Amino acid sequence: MYPTTLKPLLTNPAFIPNDITEAASQCAEWFKNTASVESFVFLSIFRNLQSLGWNHQGMLTSDWNHFLTDVLPRMVAVLDTLPADPSAQLRALVIGYHSSI
Numbered sequence: 592m593y594p595t596t597l598k599p600l601l602t603n604p605a606f607i608p609n610d611i612t613e614a615a616s617q618c619a620e621w622f623k624n625t626a627s628v629e630s631f632v633f634l635s636i637f638r639n640l641q642s643l644g645w646n647h648q649g650m651l652t653s654d655w656n657h658f659l660t661d662v663l664p665r666m667v668a669v670l671d672t673l674p675a676d677p678s679a680q681l682r683a684l685v686i687g688y689h690s691s692i
Contacts, residue, residue, distance in 0.1 A: 593621030593630070594670045601663055601670070608655065611637055611646035629669055629677055636666075636688055643692070654691065661687045 597617050600610060615637035622630040640646065645655075665684040669677045 593617060593625065594673050597621065597633070598667060598670045601666055606659065606663065608645050608648045608650070611640050615641055615646075629673065629681060632681055632684065633666065633669075636662075636684075639692070657691045662691050 597614065600606070600614055600617065603610075615634065618630060618634035618637050622634045643650065645658075662684070665680065665687045669680040669684055672680050
């Protein structure tokens with residue numbers, strides 16, 4: 592259920608830094624109800640972005656654009672894989688996220 596409610600937020604072309612707070616909240620609920628690797632990775636990413644201040648537009652435009660074009664599509668790829676094993680997509684996501692921060 593949580594991946595299907597999270598996907599519209601992440602695929603919205605108008606996704607903005609303030610949406611990080613909503614995404615983190617949805618991921619927290621997802622992890623609370625389903626202790627899975629993917630819910631943990633998603634929650635970790637959004638909580639990390641919050642700790643960096645990205646939810647208050649505290650990042651460089653180039654970093655934000657990289658996140659939108661490289662990381663968000665990888666997150667969506669993980670969601671599209673579920674309920675099958677998303678191991679390969681999670682690995683790609685972690686690598687993409689690592690290069691974005």
